[in-house]
Amino acid sequence: MTATILLIGGGHAHVAVLADWITNGLPSGTRAVLLTPEPRLRYSGMVPGWIAGQHARDDGVVDLAALAQRAGTQLVLDKCAAIDPDTLVVTTAQGERIAFDIASIDTGGEGRGAALLGDDPRLIDVRPIGAFVDRLAALPALARVVVAGGGAGGVELAFALANRADAPSRVVLTAGEGGLLPGFAPAVQRRVARALARQGIAVHHADAQIAGGKIMAGEVSLEPADAIIAALGSAAPPWARASGLAVDADGFISVSARQQSPSHPHIFAAGDVAARIDRPLPHSGVHAVFAGPVLAANLRSALAGERPRAAYQPRWNSLYLMNTGDGSAIASYGPLAAEGAFVLRLKHWIDKRWIAKYAALAKSA
Numbered sequence: 001m002t003a004t005i006l007l008i009g010g011g012h013a014h015v016a017v018l019a020d021w022i023t024n025g026l027p028s029g030t031r032a033v034l035l036t037p038e039p040r041l042r043y044s045g046m047v048p049g050w051i052a053g054q055h056a057r058d059d060g061v062v063d064l065a066a067l068a069q070r071a072g073t074q075l076v077l078d079k080c081a082a083i084d085p086d087t088l089v090v091t092t093a094q095g096e097r098i099a100f101d102i103a104s105i106d107t108g109g110e111g112r113g114a115a116l117l118g119d120d121p122r123l124i125d126v127r128p129i130g131a132f133v134d135r136l137a138a139l140p141a142l143a144r145v146v147v148a149g150g151g152a153g154g155v156e157l158a159f160a161l162a163n164r165a166d167a168p169s170r171v172v173l174t175a176g177e178g179g180l181l182p183g184f185a186p187a188v189q190r191r192v193a194r195a196l197a198r199q200g201i202a203v204h205h206a207d208a209q210i211a212g213g214k215i216m217a218g219e220v221s222l223e224p225a226d227a228i229i230a231a232l233g234s235a236a237p238p239w240a241r242a243s244g245l246a247v248d249a250d251g252f253i254s255v256s257a258r259q260q261s262p263s264h265p266h267i268f269a270a271g272d273v274a275a276r277i278d279r280p281l282p283h284s285g286v287h288a289v290f291a292g293p294v295l296a297a298n299l300r301s302a303l304a305g306e307r308p309r310a311a312y313q314p315r316w317n318s319l320y321l322m323n324t325g326d327g328s329a330i331a332s333y334g335p336l337a338a339e340g341a342f343v344l345r346l347k348h349w350i351d352k353r354w355i356a357k358y359a360a361l362a363k364s365a
């Protein structure tokens with residue numbers, strides 16, 4: 001009998017699953033389907049470097065279509081709109097129904113710029129990241145930009161836009177009441193604050209809001225602004241909560257260290273759409289990437305009818321490398337901070353190595 005495994009979303013963890021199937025073969029008696037809206041995955045870590053002119057636009061993409069083909073996996077270019085984990089059916093945005101035996105979800109989170117700030121034609125959400133890149137690329141030079149969001153993504157985008165190739169913008173960053181880089185060590189926060197000041201990027205420690213057609217930081221108007229970039233973290237997709245799968249208070253899909261749903265053991269999830277039940281983990285690409293091989297091993301076990309045994313045990317500290325757009329970068333590792341051109345070289349090396357690995361697999365015979 002053939003079992004169908006459905007990968008929902010072509011995110012960073014699923015890239016590792018496809019790589020496993022290319023390298024070690026699809027588990028026997030398995031039909032595999034990848035449901036994702038775009039044939040390519042854009043690697044967010046290289047987007048600030050693209051804005052600052054350090055990478056070409058297509059440098060940071062993974063060819064999902066080629067990987068799926070090599071992995072013997074059917075590609076369906078559509079979005080999951082609903083999943084019924086009891087009747088084992090996914091309904092896509094275009095109304096197609098896909099039956100499965102085992103499903104794995106890696107769709108990332110959704111943008112929440114409009115929900116948190118309010119509507120405005122100048123508002124550009126960083127999620128989905130592919131659409132963000134397309135929209136930014138189509139825009140002419142922006143004299144003044146407001147970036148909303150004081151996390152690593154917002155900070156890097158503020159630096160990148162202030163150094164945008166051929167068309168640098170005057171950038172204002174609204175970090176929110178939580179301040180710059182909440183959760184990062186004071187040494188990192190101080191270095192980032194100094195670099196922002198050096199580059200003339202004004203920082204407001206108040207929540208941004210669009211009121212009466214104006215972008216405000218608390219009571220302060222940030223007008224005029226040609227664009228408002230929302231980098232405000234991600235929201236859970238509404239279909240996750242509606243599915244009946246166990247979710248956390250914010251609607252993200254609950255998973256164990258084995259990336260397995262505690263309510264429906266034949267459903268797995270990883271990356272930003274998932275929330276660990278045993279320990280809080282920040283939503284970041286690092287965890288999506290490192291959870292990938294664990295997910296691949298556990299999907300293989302589940303398809304063999306065995307108990308998944310691999311567990312994703314993140315290191316206590318993760319290395320974050322923030323591009324400052326001016327040829328330098330700031331490293332954060334637990335309490336430690338470092339800064340310089342060598343940090344940017346390290347970042348480029350890590351990012352390009354990740355992309356090159358999958359480019360090679362996509363081309364492999």
Ligand SMILES: Cc1cc2nc3c(=O)[nH]c(=O)nc-3n(C[C@H](O)[C@H](O)[C@H](O)COP(=O)(O)OP(=O)(O)OC[C@H]3O[C@@H](n4cnc5c(N)ncnc54)[C@H](O)[C@@H]3O)c2cc1C
Pocket residue numbers: 008009010011012013035036037038040041044045046047048078079080081106107108109126128129152153154156157231237270271272273283284285286287288321
């Ligand atoms: C500017 C910026 C820079 C960043 N830099 C870093 C960094 O340097 N390091 C770091 O660790 N993190 C970084 N992050 C965070 C990082 O982007 C995310 O944590 C990471 O992309 C999450 O990976 P994921 O696999 O969960 O989802 P994603 O990378 O978002 O992939 C989700 C995939 O699922 C598809 N999809 C979406 N919805 C559906 C649906 N309904 N049905 C089917 N498929 C769907 C998408 O098209 C996409 O292919 C950055 C974020 C931003 C905005």
